[in-house]
Amino acid sequence: MTVSHLWYDIKYITMPKKIIVYGDSFSNPTCCKTKCDKMWYRHLSPEHAKADVINRARAGNNTAHMFLEATHDCVTNQQPIHMLVGLGPLQRLPKYTDKWYHEELIKRTEQPGLSDYLEYMQSHTPSDIELMNTEKGRTLVDPLVDMYHPTLLWSNLYKNIIGLDCLAKKHGHHLLVVHMHHPEYEHHADHPLAAPLERMANQCNYVDQQHSCNRVCKQADIRPWDFDMYGAYGHHSTEGQAFFGTHIKRLLAGDE
Numbered sequence: 001m002t003v004s005h006l007w008y009d010i011k012y013i014t015m016p017k018k019i020i021v022y023g024d025s026f027s028n029p030t031c032c033k034t035k036c037d038k039m040w041y042r043h044l045s046p047e048h049a050k051a052d053v054i055n056r057a058r059a060g061n062n063t064a065h066m067f068l069e070a071t072h073d074c075v076t077n078q079q080p081i082h083m084l085v086g087l088g089p090l091q092r093l094p095k096y097t098d099k100w101y102h103e104e105l106i107k108r109t110e111q112p113g114l115s116d117y118l119e120y121m122q123s124h125t126p127s128d129i130e131l132m133n134t135e136k137g138r139t140l141v142d143p144l145v146d147m148y149h150p151t152l153l154w155s156n157l158y159k160n161i162i163g164l165d166c167l168a169k170k171h172g173h174h175l176l177v178v179h180m181h182h183p184e185y186e187h188h189a190d191h192p193l194a195a196p197l198e199r200m201a202n203q204c205n206y207v208d209q210q211h212s213c214n215r216v217c218k219q220a221d222i223r224p225w226d227f228d229m230y231g232a233y234g235h236h237s238t239e240g241q242a243f244f245g246t247h248i249k250r251l252l253a254g255d256e
Contacts, residue, residue: 043245
């Protein structure tokens with residue numbers, strides 16, 4: 001795992017006063033049974049502890065929508081912002097649930113914004129049949145299996161990281177991408193499609209899945225608040241958030 005060496009030392013000098021968080025339930029304070037001021041990103045620096053936060057994280061959100069929302073904010077915010085992407089499961093596909101064409105809702109407000117339309121940005125979560133049926137010719141859902149191919153999912157993730165990192169720098173914004181929850185199948189590290197994209201993503205402000213919140217808290221024997229329901233794959237509350245945030249801070253500072 002490679003983290004940009006000068007990210008912590010230089011970019012915090014002009015730390016934006018506004019943070020926008022993108023993610024799913026693992027990045028949502030309510031779902032994590034804690035408060036915004038206790039979330040992991042508050043522990044990255046004194047500036048992060050004081051910054052204003054807009055949290056777009058919501059249960060069931062997918063990676064494609066996270067990067068779509070962040071790209072939208074990147075090009076519509078005139079002042080520098082800090083975009084924090086907390087990745088959840090990659091095996092969710094995006095869908096938009098408003099009506100089509102002339103029946104689609106366009107809100108005529110004085111200040112229309114992305115928040116007015118987040119309710120329509122939903123996910124298709126694969127069923128157990130779709131994920132486990134890897135044998136050809138058994139059921140009608142077989143064609144859907146290829147939509148969750150690890151090489152495709154990870155390559156698209158790396159592509160999104162590279163693209164958003166370049167766009168953020170162009171507009172004077174800051175980006176950090178981390179993994180909150182990582183249950184995915186791994187891709188082949190030397191695959192010609194994924195490998196060069198992964199190498200380039202690792203030159204961006206991206207902390208890979210080996211340092212996910214789920215993983216580092218499990219190694220530290222810190223249990224999620226809903227351990228009785230989900231086991232080690234549950235949502236981390238105040239203790240886990242603080243531990244993960246401190247862990248990421250040390251990584252970015254080059255102390256680990």
